[in-house]
Amino acid sequence: MHFEALDTLKALFSNQMSVAPSVLESHSRDESYPESHLPDVVVFAESEADVLKVLEVARTHQVPVVPFAVGSSIEGQVVPVHGGISLDLSRMNRVLQIHQSDFSAVVQPGVLYPELSRQARPYGLFFAVDPGADASLGGMASTNASGTGAVKYGTMRDQVLDMRVALISGEVIRVGAKSRKTSAGYDLRHLFIGAEGTLGVITELTVKLHPLPVAVAVAKVTFESVQDAVNCAVTVMGAGLSPERIELVDARAVQAVNQYKGTHHPETPTLWIELSASGEVLLRENLEILRECCMESYATSFILAREESERRELWESRHHAFYALKRLHPEHDSHTTDLCVPISRLPEVVQHTEELCKAHGLDAVLLGHVGDGNYHVLFHGDAKNPAQWESILQVSDLMVQKALEVGGTCTGEHGIGLRKRKHLTQEHGDLIPFMRGIKHLFDPQNLLNPGKIF
Amino acid sequence: MHFEALDTLKALFSNQMSVAPSVLESHSRDESYPESHLPDVVVFAESEADVLKVLEVARTHQVPVVPFAVGSSIEGQVVPVHGGISLDLSRMNRVLQIHQSDFSAVVQPGVLYPELSRQARPYGLFFAVDPGADASLGGMASTNASGTGAVKYGTMRDQVLDMRVALISGEVIRVGAKSRKTSAGYDLRHLFIGAEGTLGVITELTVKLHPLPVAVAVAKVTFESVQDAVNCAVTVMGAGLSPERIELVDARAVQAVNQYKGTHHPETPTLWIELSASGEVLLRENLEILRECCMESYATSFILAREESERRELWESRHHAFYALKRLHPEHDSHTTDLCVPISRLPEVVQHTEELCKAHGLDAVLLGHVGDGNYHVLFHGDAKNPAQWESILQVSDLMVQKALEVGGTCTGEHGIGLRKRKHLTQEHGDLIPFMRGIKHLFDPQNLLNPGKIF
Ligand SMILES: Cc1cc2nc3c(=O)[nH]c(=O)nc-3n(C[C@H](O)[C@H](O)[C@H](O)COP(=O)(O)OP(=O)(O)OC[C@H]3O[C@@H](n4cnc5c(N)ncnc54)[C@H](O)[C@@H]3O)c2cc1C
Ligand SMILES: Cc1cc2nc3c(=O)[nH]c(=O)nc-3n(C[C@H](O)[C@H](O)[C@H](O)COP(=O)(O)OP(=O)(O)OC[C@H]3O[C@@H](n4cnc5c(N)ncnc54)[C@H](O)[C@@H]3O)c2cc1C
Numbered sequence: 001m002h003f004e005a006l007d008t009l010k011a012l013f014s015n016q017m018s019v020a021p022s023v024l025e026s027h028s029r030d031e032s033y034p035e036s037h038l039p040d041v042v043v044f045a046e047s048e049a050d051v052l053k054v055l056e057v058a059r060t061h062q063v064p065v066v067p068f069a070v071g072s073s074i075e076g077q078v079v080p081v082h083g084g085i086s087l088d089l090s091r092m093n094r095v096l097q098i099h100q101s102d103f104s105a106v107v108q109p110g111v112l113y114p115e116l117s118r119q120a121r122p123y124g125l126f127f128a129v130d131p132g133a134d135a136s137l138g139g140m141a142s143t144n145a146s147g148t149g150a151v152k153y154g155t156m157r158d159q160v161l162d163m164r165v166a167l168i169s170g171e172v173i174r175v176g177a178k179s180r181k182t183s184a185g186y187d188l189r190h191l192f193i194g195a196e197g198t199l200g201v202i203t204e205l206t207v208k209l210h211p212l213p214v215a216v217a218v219a220k221v222t223f224e225s226v227q228d229a230v231n232c233a234v235t236v237m238g239a240g241l242s243p244e245r246i247e248l249v250d251a252r253a254v255q256a257v258n259q260y261k262g263t264h265h266p267e268t269p270t271l272w273i274e275l276s277a278s279g280e281v282l283l284r285e286n287l288e289i290l291r292e293c294c295m296e297s298y299a300t301s302f303i304l305a306r307e308e309s310e311r312r313e314l315w316e317s318r319h320h321a322f323y324a325l326k327r328l329h330p331e332h333d334s335h336t337t338d339l340c341v342p343i344s345r346l347p348e349v350v351q352h353t354e355e356l357c358k359a360h361g362l363d364a365v366l367l368g369h370v371g372d373g374n375y376h377v378l379f380h381g382d383a384k385n386p387a388q389w390e391s392i393l394q395v396s397d398l399m400v401q402k403a404l405e406v407g408g409t410c411t412g413e414h415g416i417g418l419r420k421r422k423h424l425t426q427e428h429g430d431l432i433p434f435m436r437g438i439k440h441l442f443d444p445q446n447l448l449n450p451g452k453i454f
Numbered sequence: 455m456h457f458e459a460l461d462t463l464k465a466l467f468s469n470q471m472s473v474a475p476s477v478l479e480s481h482s483r484d485e486s487y488p489e490s491h492l493p494d495v496v497v498f499a500e501s502e503a504d505v506l507k508v509l510e511v512a513r514t515h516q517v518p519v520v521p522f523a524v525g526s527s528i529e530g531q532v533v534p535v536h537g538g539i540s541l542d543l544s545r546m547n548r549v550l551q552i553h554q555s556d557f558s559a560v561v562q563p564g565v566l567y568p569e570l571s572r573q574a575r576p577y578g579l580f581f582a583v584d585p586g587a588d589a590s591l592g593g594m595a596s597t598n599a600s601g602t603g604a605v606k607y608g609t610m611r612d613q614v615l616d617m618r619v620a621l622i623s624g625e626v627i628r629v630g631a632k633s634r635k636t637s638a639g640y641d642l643r644h645l646f647i648g649a650e651g652t653l654g655v656i657t658e659l660t661v662k663l664h665p666l667p668v669a670v671a672v673a674k675v676t677f678e679s680v681q682d683a684v685n686c687a688v689t690v691m692g693a694g695l696s697p698e699r700i701e702l703v704d705a706r707a708v709q710a711v712n713q714y715k716g717t718h719h720p721e722t723p724t725l726w727i728e729l730s731a732s733g734e735v736l737l738r739e740n741l742e743i744l745r746e747c748c749m750e751s752y753a754t755s756f757i758l759a760r761e762e763s764e765r766r767e768l769w770e771s772r773h774h775a776f777y778a779l780k781r782l783h784p785e786h787d788s789h790t791t792d793l794c795v796p797i798s799r800l801p802e803v804v805q806h807t808e809e810l811c812k813a814h815g816l817d818a819v820l821l822g823h824v825g826d827g828n829y830h831v832l833f834h835g836d837a838k839n840p841a842q843w844e845s846i847l848q849v850s851d852l853m854v855q856k857a858l859e860v861g862g863t864c865t866g867e868h869g870i871g872l873r874k875r876k877h878l879t880q881e882h883g884d885l886i887p888f889m890r891g892i893k894h895l896f897d898p899q900n901l902l903n904p905g906k907i908f
Contacts, residue, residue, distance in 0.1 A: 279736070434642060
């Protein structure tokens, strides 16, 4: 990076920037992608004005800018592969407004979703997208994140009403409307959702909030096989019970969680299903229907968790499953994948995965937001053992191919980043010229997070 | 239009095209926009292959193509202002698949939404977007239509999983995925939703279906003033009852409906609120909460409609209110507008509208999907009386301005078409260069529905 650019940044951001090795290092990688690359400098924006100043320096000196919030993404999204500025937005972390009767909030991009829910709680509201990591709203919008709540409330795409976006040109645009609906022209809002920081920097979001459910319970339902669990999930979704959450953890995932959290869940394929209702009576009725569904689907046990503390612990376990799994084999590298298929095809696809793993002698853990047809497989192995690692990557590729064959997608929620670029080509190769065209419209010099998505 | 182009079309589509004056005329206008323009020819596509053939002729001879389904749009969207081909898609009207356990259907673009719901019914499912006219899925996707069901289920944007789109280049692309979620690259699906036929021709859609509600009732709730009714709607939404529908009709709208349908609803501002529940007991509980909300909001009466026939009749009345209103003053021209604001701002905005109408001595009817903050005002007058017509247009403009001031949008569901182009400039003037850029990517020669949106 040009000295002049660095000098300008120093003059503008004296105590809001860093070139300290530890800071550069922490902005060089994400939570899972194997490769890292140092930025030249990290700037901590505290306002939209700061963001605009950084973009101006970048534009003037042709320096790449990589937006960075929490860095919890896992496909390589925040890695500054071409160096330049890592634009850290974590200090833009204020909840600006909560509109109780509009069921909405206005937030800065660096607000973490648990913090938004915490602040919305006194209003009887919460924010419904909850990835496993304590991610930021801006980062989550940029990967179209989802989580356990998506089966009922949808993904980030369904929650964002309106955003302010700073463009590399120095313009700030507003996309969307603060009303629930709009049909005003082409929908640019949805271009920025899922754009992984390649089109502009989100500086403010207006998002939906939802009423806190009144009566809630979680059923812990065990099965002999993953197949049975998946079939049960399909049945439960078909029963129209509209669960708050329906998560699959396989035996290894439960084992990992038990070790990590000191819990004693039976180490067998399990569904954790949360139901809510507007009152206790109805909740009990629905739980009974759920129990019947599960028993007909060959569940081996059905245990309810009614206490809030127990439920909280359970979802925390689920949210931390990824870390727990990594701990199972600390000596190994891990490789994770994220696929989504129409739910009716899930049993077939999961069987395909199991067969592949068996054929290749791979130890893999399966878990997922199965109510959406979204599942993750975590492989572990020695990245320095080429034969082993090659077969992990190969199985992973074959899984993507299968998901695409049944009408699914190469990523349900983690996005493309660096790792899935080839799969995007498989899935939407014909669309890539149009995506590039759109990129060119907003960022003609390819300065915003270059190298990502395509 | 070039003779050669017409000859080619004749050779290709002998009995699937028409230049008969009555056919040209019926493709020259929509249901409300005051001006019309004849196409040179109407072609009735029966397959995606037909659509591609038409696009090839258009491309070769530089002839405009205007997709046309039912023609029920009301902002001038289907008017072929530059002549050319009106591409009628109404014969592509097959429901191709219903996937019960995926809660989805695959349809051709000319399928009318009531027909899709009819075919989904045996599976216990229905399609949740219901504009007043019996519109097509392709047309509805193209205007991002909604209706009475949007308050619970969202708009077209929330229902479309995946589409096939024929581009003017002759390519057919697939945007979206058949799975519930995807984070694979820029979201082009949402560009085509609401694009009003300016970017490509939708040839197939995969859409969500929803379980039919089990226990349903409609409350007919009357008020002394529109203000009271609107305040009540805000309260009901805040109570988290999640109504299936919540519609406002003012006194004149009820009067129109009574005349049109021979009904005897009290001619006073009214909310029609539909609640559903998974069982009778719960429904009764919720209706009680609803009754209390309404009574606290100064309702003057609260009457339940429990019979399916009565409910059906009521929603039919609501759906036909637009026609009923036009009948009230058959000697007059009408002008309608469609705005949407954050619901908390609705009382203030409605008051503003009422004051404006009073100040200008205008007779206006207000109705709307108020649970979303979406409302319509229907003016009538003599378009040949410049003073009167001018003041209608002026009030209509001031209403848009007010909606934008409170964070709303110039169109909640009807789209831009010809009529609202200047309002799109007011709302998103800074985005128009980007919209034009996107248009240029997909349709560099501006052949698809030219003159619309911007
Ligand atoms: C344990 C664990 C569990 C996870 N579980 C889930 C899950 O259930 N569901 C899920 O969807 N994901 C999950 N993830 C992935 C990750 O949490 C999400 O991708 C999340 O959206 C990233 O948010 P972040 O704030 O960390 O963003 P970052 O990782 O900092 O950035 C993500 C991307 O967004 C861009 N970006 C960030 N802020 C902005 C901004 N303001 N403007 C423009 N671009 C910006 C970045 O450049 C980058 O491309 C998990 C990750 C971990 C480690
Ligand atoms: C009485 C009445 C009530 C109404 N109520 C509502 C309401 O509650 N909510 C609402 O949203 N709207 C409402 N409308 C407006 C209208 O019904 C909607 O705009 C509807 O979406 C239009 O659908 P259509 O099939 O008639 O499309 P058309 O009017 O034929 O076309 C609409 C637009 O879509 C384009 N188009 C059509 N098919 C395709 C395709 N396959 N590919 C690409 N482009 C295509 C056309 O070029 C045009 O720009 C109402 C209209 C009337 C007359």
